[in-house]
Amino acid sequence: MIGDIKNISFLARLVGVIRVVSNLLGTELRFWDLLGERMSFSLRVYLRALAHNRTILFTFLCMIAFIAADPSSARAFVPVWFAVGFWPVLFAFYLTVMILCLFGVAALARAIPNLRVPIPVIGFVALIPTVVLCESCLHYASNGTLVPDFVGKLFIFFFMVQGLETIYFRFILPDIRKELAAEEPSRHLVIGGEKVELTKLLHIEAREHHVHMTFEDAKSRARARLSDIVAQTQDTDGMQPHRSWWIARDPAIRVERKNGRVVLRLRDDTEVPVARTRVDEVLSWLQTHVHPAE
Template identity: 30%
Template sequence: MTRIQQALCREMHTFDALWHEIHLTLREIPLIFTRRESVVFLCLAGLTLIALDPHDFLDHITIIEAAFVWIFAEGIFAVVYFAILLGIAMLPAKNPQRVYLPIPSAAAFAVTTVFTESLIGALSNGVYIPKIWPDIIAFAAVAQLFEFLFVRYLLPDVLADIRKNAPLPPTQSMLTIGDHTWSIDDIAAISSNQHYLRVDLCDGTQTTVRARISDVIDTIEPDRGLQPHRSWWVARHAGPALISEGRKRWLTTQHGHKIPVARGRIDEVEKWLDTHPVHSSGTPES
C-alpha cells in the first residue's frame, strides 16, 4: 500500500466540540456523504444559509448567484477539510490519530471564507465589502454548530449502517512480513514478543518473523481486525468475543486464543465490536 492508501485506511479518533468520540477512516468519508441522510442535511444547511443570508449577500447579488456561492463554499470547505485530515493521517504515529474536529474545521472555514468573499466581490463588481465583525465571526459560530449537529446526531448512525452492510475490503488481501506472505483471510492473530512477531494461522500453524507490530498493523485495513493490546492484533474473521474475568477483560477467538485487553483500550474494543459484528461462526456480517 502507498503512504496515501495507508492514511486513507488508518483509523482516526475524532472528537466533536463537546469531546464526544467517533472512530472513522478517511476512505469512509465519501460513503458518508453519498448517504441520503447526509445529502438532505447538506441541502437543508444550504437552504438555511440562503434564507438567513448571514453575510447580506442578497443585497448585492441575486438569489441564484447566492445559491451558486453557497454550493461553491460547501465544496471548498469539504476539499480543504479532507486535505487537512489526510495530512494528519499521514503523520507517523504508533496509535490512531486523535483529532479535535473544531480545529481543522476552523482552518477549512478560514480558507473557504477567503474564496467566498472574493467571489462575492467579483460578482458584485467590487461593491460588496466583507464585514469581519460581526458577520464573519457570527457565521463561524453557525458553521461550528452545523458541524456539531452532524457529527453528534447524524454521523454515528450513518457510520454504523455503512459498516454493517459493507463487505470486507478486497483491496488488501495479502500481508507480507519480511520474506513471508500470507492471505489475511488465513491469519487469526498476530502477537509481539520484543523484536519478533508470532503469526498464528487459522489452520493452527505458527510462524515467527522479525518485525514490529506497529509497522504491520499500519498496512492492514482497520475493518480487517483490531488491536486490543499493544502486543496483539486479532482478525475479524477469527470471531473475537469480549469476556470478563473479575476486573480483567479478554478477547477470545474460535481458534482458541485468549488475548488480554488493555485497560485503556476497553472502550475502543467495545466500540469496534459494536460496529463490526460477526456471526457466531466468526464470519463477518455483510
C-alpha cells in the same frame, strides 16, 4: 534503455504515493466534537459517508438554510441566482479544504498514535480560506458595494457550521457507518499463501518462523511473518500490543495487571502481553475501538 528506467522509476514513485495515500485513508482519526464527546473514523469511511444519500439530503437542507439565512448579508447586493449557485460552490470548496486538513491529521496520527484533535479546530482552519473566498467573490459580484468583513464573517460562519456539523457527526454519521459496515463483504487476510477470513480471527501469535492463529472455533498454524499479516489490517480490525502478537477488535478484551506488567485478557482466556513502549497506544486504541464509553 534509459527511457525504460525512467518509466520504472516513475511507476515506483507512483506506487509509493498510492501506498501512502491508502495508509492515510485507513488511519483511524480520533476527535472531540463541539460538546467534548469522543469520536473516531477513518478518512475512507468519511469519504464513503459523504456520498451517502442521507448526507446528500442533509447537505441540500443546509444549503437551503444558508440561502435563507444569508449569513454574508449579500442579498441586497447580488442577484438571487448568484446566491443559489454560489453556496454549493462555496460548500464544495470548504469540504475540499476540510478533507485536506483531515489528511494532515492522518499523517500526524501515524506519527503520534495517541493524537486526538478537537474537530472544531479543523473546521476553523478550513473556514479561513473559505471565508476569504466568500467575501472576495461577493465583493467582486456586488461591484465593490459589499465591503468584506473577514473576521466578523469568520465567527458567524464558524458557529453556524459547527452547529450543523455537530448534528451530522452525532446523529447522522453513526447510522451511516452502521449501514456501510453492513454492506461490506467479508474481508480476508493472505497468510502462508492461504486466505483467512478476518471476521473469525481472534488473535495471532508469532513463534520463530511460524504464526499460530486462533479462530472462534479452530486453531491453525502457517509459515509467515507477523509483520506481513499486520500490514494487511487496519486500525479498526485490531492492533499489535506486542511484537509477537496481533489481536482482533473484540468487546470482550479486558486490561489486567500481572507482576507489574499490563496484559490483555481475551475472550478465550488467552493472556497477551503488552510491550512497555506500547502501553499508552494500546490503552488509547481500546478506549477508541473497544470500550469507548469507559
